[in-house]
Amino acid sequence: MTLFLQQLINGLSLGAIYALIALGYTMVYGTLQLINFAHSEVFMMGAFAAFLFAGAMGWGDGAGVGAAAAVALVAMGSCAILGMTIERIAYRPMRKSTRLNMLITAIGVSIFLQNLALRLWGTNLTFPDLIAKTNWEIAGVNVASNSVMVLGVTLVLMIGLTWLIEKTKIGLAMRAVSHSRETAALMGIPVDRTISFTFALGSALAGAGAFLFLLGAPKVDPQMGAMPGLKAFVAAVLGGIGSVPGAVVGALVLGLCETFVSGYVSSTWRDAVAFCVLIVILLYKPSGLFGKHIVEKV
Amino acid sequence: MLLQLDKAGIRFGGLRAVQDLDLAIQEGQLVGLIGPNGAGKTTVFNLITGIYAPTEGDIKLSGRSIVGLGPVKVAASGIARTFQNIRLFGGLTVEENVKVALFRHQGATLAESALRLPRYQQEEREAEEEVRKLLETFGLLASAHLGAEELSYGLRRRLEIARALATRPKLLLLDEPAAGMNPSEADDLMHLIRWVRDTFGVTILLIEHHMPVVMGICERITVLDHGARIAEGTPAEIRANPLVIEAYLGAEAHA
Structure with a gap:
């Protein structure tokens, strides 16, 4: 029972980070039908932004919660700007061409960003423990302050995101554009601005994800986006790509799968089982857990 | 002319x-x-x-x-239009379909709406009133909170006209x-x-x-x-x- 609760907490906090990244994939797919392969590099750049900003401010181990919050906001802001820039420079000119061309552009942007980071900042840098770590023992379960922070921050961001999508003008415009870009344009909705905002929002969430990821795994590296990015992409597909609640549920399912397999079976089997779950779900529900099954009209 | x-x-x-x-x-x-x-x-x-x-x-x-x-x-x-093959925003409610077409006429920024500043509140009231009036005109008030796709064919056509009018x-x-x-x-x-x-x-x-x-x-x-x-x-x-x-x-x- 203790092991179960332990893995539950670990799984939820891992899933929360996947969810923050997966939302960017799913929102961009919802509006442009593009799998934004550069998204994992936006995540990586968020980690570098956090690292560089903390360094510039001279914040090291135990700098405190205020410093950590500032670093997180800088990571989110930098990612938002980066995401908008990528959309403006790389994807917008390609919007009228085929989806395959856009996909290849996304891969190109991804390779470019990885090499840019490698050239500018190098590999394998250590991110400071801005907040001193504590562990609480509750009923025999070891609860790390990191996990609590990851879950708390993610929960706040999810509530904010839901409010934004459901209750605001720009959220309404995002939903209209994702349903039909052409009709939205004809109804006077500024489509370009809405798409730009979607990228900013998704990228900012990836930035928050990067910061939270560094709390548990404090290594900053140009390659660090690849694996979390891939897992988050799998989570988005699992939940039904294009669906916001789907991305969150998919990410939590994936995170829980991974930690339970590590805990009860063996950590070497972790990724294999996670991907098998994906295959099984897609066999029975090809459009994902929350995906809409689209019937092609003939 | x-x-x-x-x-x-x-x-x-x-x-x-x-x-x-x-x-x-x-x-x-x-x-x-x-x-x-x-x-x-x-x-x-x-x-x-x-x-x-x-x-x-x-x-x-x-x-x-x-x-x-x-x-x-x-x-x-x-210039606003409706379509021969109806093109409503499927995932949105009847009310939201009309409201989203007011976008161009609302100036409040995201920050203003997050902080519920007076300009946002007034715009929001006006928008709600305008949407309500349009829905009422087209006999859609009772179905305001339904999904646009749940409407009957005739009502969907009416909703398209209401939405087009919302762009003024x-x-x-x-x-x-x-x-x-x-x-x-x-x-x-x-x-x-x-x-x-x-x-x-x-x-x-x-x-x-x-x-x-x-x-x-x-x-x-x-x-x-x-x-x-x-x-x-x-x-x-x-x-x-x-x-x-x-x-x-x-x-x-x-x-």
Whole structure:
């Protein structure tokens, strides 16, 4: 029972980070039908932004919660700007061409960003423990302050995101554009601005994800986006790509799968089982857990 | 003159889908565009709304050319439309479909709405009132919170018109607003359209196949056949025009 609760907490906090990244994939797919392969590099750049900003401010181990919050906001802001820039420079000119061309552009942007980071900042840098770590023992379960922070921050961001999508003008415009870009344009909705905002929002969430990821795994590296990015992409597909609640549920399912397999079976089997779950779900529900099954009209 | 097409036309490769089309609509008029299937009526709408750029001629709104502006700027300059195959925003409710079309007229920024500043609150109140009025006009108030896709066919057509009006257009283009309706529903809708014109002061150009209603409510009618204008005039003139009868019924019937 203790092991179960332990893995539950670990799984939820891992899933929360996947969810923050997966939302960017799913929102961009919802509006442009593009799998934004550069998204994992936006995540990586968020980690570098956090690292560089903390360094510039001279914040090291135990700098405190205020410093950590500032670093997180800088990571989110930098990612938002980066995401908008990528959309403006790389994807917008390609919007009228085929989806395959856009996909290849996304891969190109991804390779470019990885090499840019490698050239500018190098590999394998250590991110400071801005907040001193504590562990609480509750009923025999070891609860790390990191996990609590990851879950708390993610929960706040999810509530904010839901409010934004459901209750605001720009959220309404995002939903209209994702349903039909052409009709939205004809109804006077500024489509370009809405798409730009979607990228900013998704990228900012990836930035928050990067910061939270560094709390548990404090290594900053140009390659660090690849694996979390891939897992988050799998989570988005699992939940039904294009669906916001789907991305969150998919990410939590994936995170829980991974930690339970590590805990009860063996950590070497972790990724294999996670991907098998994906295959099984897609066999029975090809459009994902929350995906809409689209019937092609003939 | 609110809208003026001056020898407008478009070629798709060798096909002249619309050619040498002259059309002039005055402010406040209710004008019909009719013609047999494939005559190019919807293409004319696509030219006016900027989905296609004309390959020849000019299109002017209030005296200024709108050629090459593209759909977004054309919509912003005051032209709204509905579609032959209904294109509502599926994931949105009936109310949201109308509300989203007010976007251009709301200035409050995201920060203002997050902080609930006075400008946001006032805009929000006004928007809600405007949406409510439009829904009421079109008999959609009871279904305001349903998904747009749950509506019956006739109501979906009405919602499209309400949404187009929410953009506060000077010119409203209706592409077969009564398609798929029975004669009495079509008749109701046509009278509603006339009432909308009178109440909102909007100029309307409509494509329609229900002849009795078109003849009943339009002040001027333009007839297209094979992409060219074959007649223009009042309903009485159109009804008596031998070219129109021929286009609709074929030469034998006329002879």
